[in-house]
Amino acid sequence: MVQINKDALNETGYCLLTGLLSPSECQSFVNGYDDDQRYRSTVAMARHGFGQGEYRYFSYPLPDRILDLRNSLYPALAEIANEWTARMGVAIRYPAVHQDYLKRCHQNGQERPTPLILRYGEGDYNCLHQDLYGEMVFPLQVAILLSRPETDFEGGEFILTEQRARMQSRAEVIPLKQGDAVVFPVNHQPKKGKRGDYRVTMRHGVSRIRSGQRHALGVIFHDAK
Ligand SMILES: O=C(O)CCC(=O)C(=O)O
Numbered sequence: 001m002v003q004i005n006k007d008a009l010n011e012t013g014y015c016l017l018t019g020l021l022s023p024s025e026c027q028s029f030v031n032g033y034d035d036d037q038r039y040r041s042t043v044a045m046a047r048h049g050f051g052q053g054e055y056r057y058f059s060y061p062l063p064d065r066i067l068d069l070r071n072s073l074y075p076a077l078a079e080i081a082n083e084w085t086a087r088m089g090v091a092i093r094y095p096a097v098h099q100d101y102l103k104r105c106h107q108n109g110q111e112r113p114t115p116l117i118l119r120y121g122e123g124d125y126n127c128l129h130q131d132l133y134g135e136m137v138f139p140l141q142v143a144i145l146l147s148r149p150e151t152d153f154e155g156g157e158f159i160l161t162e163q164r165a166r167m168q169s170r171a172e173v174i175p176l177k178q179g180d181a182v183v184f185p186v187n188h189q190p191k192k193g194k195r196g197d198y199r200v201t202m203r204h205g206v207s208r209i210r211s212g213q214r215h216a217l218g219v220i221f222h223d224a225k
């Protein structure tokens with residue numbers, strides 16, 4: 001099982017898995033970007049007001065490495081997800097194995113795969129958002145930087161914001177190198193306060209790419225309608 005720094009995740013809203021993918025694994029995902037057969041759909045972000053840039057959803061069957069990432073990351077994340085739902089007074093509990101959770105998604109009409117690859121060029125960016133694709137929401141997700149900061153691109157920082165009810169948002173810039181993964185909340189996270197837990201709303205995005213080209217891989221654990 002993958003080791004997750006739960007304290008960092010609980011305190012700062014994210015944790016890193018450095019060097020989750022090797023440089024050659026990153027490069028092979030980038031090289032596969034134009035291989036149309038791998039993908040079920042392609043989204044031009046500007047067309048939907050999502051930002052600027054493009055992303056593509058992988059189709060089933062997923063590439064082995066992505067299937068493997070979903071299966072290997074899920075169990076540790078499901079433990080944390082179950083602690084969070086318990087703390088937030090939500091009745092949902094997540095099964096220990098990803099295939100069992102996917103069955104639940106598919107039975108509820110969320111059958112389409114959500115892992116995606118993103119490509120940004122100079123001037124592109126990704127607006128703050130949440131990756132919700134229906135009622136079934138697995139509370140944590142993972143993004144992996146495939147490109148080399150400063151070498152392949154400049155700018156393009158991964159941003160996470162935390163919003164507390166009736167309060168202003170707090171932003172965090174996540175330092176990533178090629179192959180590093182960030183684990184972060186999809187939607188809500190419980191936080192420890194002086195008078196017990198409170199709930200924050202999380203959003204993520206990417207700041208403007210100042211030059212070059214940036215690729216990332218998104219691993220989301222619920223499927224889409
Ligand atoms: O390009 C990025 O790093 C962000 C990707 C993203 O929004 C996601 O993986 O859900």
Ligand SMILES: [Fe+2]
Nearest residue numbers: 130131204218
């Ligand atoms: Fe996203």
